[in-house]
Amino acid sequence: MEIRRGKTEDMQSIMKIIRMSQEYFKSKNIPQWQGDYPNEDIINQDIENKSFYLVEDKGIKAFVAAVIGVEPTYEKIYYGSWITSEDSYITLHRVAVSTEEKGKGLGSEIFKFAEDLARENKLKSLRIDTHRKNESMIRLIEKNDFKYCGIVYMADGGERVAYEKLLKD
Numbered sequence: 594m595e596i597r598r599g600k601t602e603d604m605q606s607i608m609k610i611i612r613m614s615q616e617y618f619k620s621k622n623i624p625q626w627q628g629d630y631p632n633e634d635i636i637n638q639d640i641e642n643k644s645f646y647l648v649e650d651k652g653i654k655a656f657v658a659a660v661i662g663v664e665p666t667y668e669k670i671y672y673g674s675w676i677t678s679e680d681s682y683i684t685l686h687r688v689a690v691s692t693e694e695k696g697k698g699l700g701s702e703i704f705k706f707a708e709d710l711a712r713e714n715k716l717k718s719l720r721i722d723t724h725r726k727n728e729s730m731i732r733l734i735e736k737n738d739f740k741y742c743g744i745v746y747m748a749d750g751g752e753r754v755a756y757e758k759l760l761k762d
Contacts, residue, residue, distance in 0.1 A: 596706045599636070599645035599656065606653040607636055613692045618727070625724040631687050639687070646706065648690075648699055655690040655699040659683050659707050661714055666722075666745050667755065673743025676757045677718050683711045685721040688730070700730075704737040708760055717760055722753035 599607065615626050639645035639658040648655040664684040667675070685707055690699045707719055722745055723730040731754065735741075739756035746752055 594648060594650040594654075594702070596646055596648050596702070598643060599640050599647045601637060601640060603647060603653060604633060604636065607647075607656060608633065610653065610656065610689050610691050611636075614689045617692065621726070623724055623726045625727055636687075645687075646703075648702060653691070654694045655688075655703060657688045657703045657707065658686040659710055660686060661716065664720065666747060667720060670743040670745055670755060673741070673755075675720070675742050675755075676740060676759050679717055682716055682718045682720050682757075683707055683714075685719060688721075700733045701737055704733075704758075708758075711760055719758045719760070720755065721757075722755040725752070725754050 611626070611631055618625050619627065636645060639660075642660070644660045645658050646656060647653050661681065661683055663680050667684070685704075688700065688703060704719070711717075711719055719739070721734055721739060723734065725731075734756050737758070739758040742755050742757050744752055745755045
């Protein structure tokens, strides 16, 4: 298994996993990733920003956008607070695992990779959010020692539960 930066040539495989995820969410009545999100433009922007990573093992199995810096959506958090007041951290967006690979630990591998990336960049924490109905992602987040911090609102007004993980040296 290898984790590498995504390339535009990977788009067909990336979009296949996105469609799988959208179908999964729809089947579970989770109103996340429905419609035109995430789309090729968003993924291309992640690739251009060098923040999009793929898990590959005889094909692309999973991916994440690991974005260094301030996430504007996280500037206001409700019904809680962030663990750190740092203004530089890694935000994990667009985490997805191929349907065939669910349950094999790839989500945890992505989080371990993000921790290593944060340490390489001398950052102290990781942050992530998800829809409150996305119970499988919440379980994965909590299993990987993220702490619930509060509620954030997306640009479109959508509510998300927010988590942070303070990294140990």
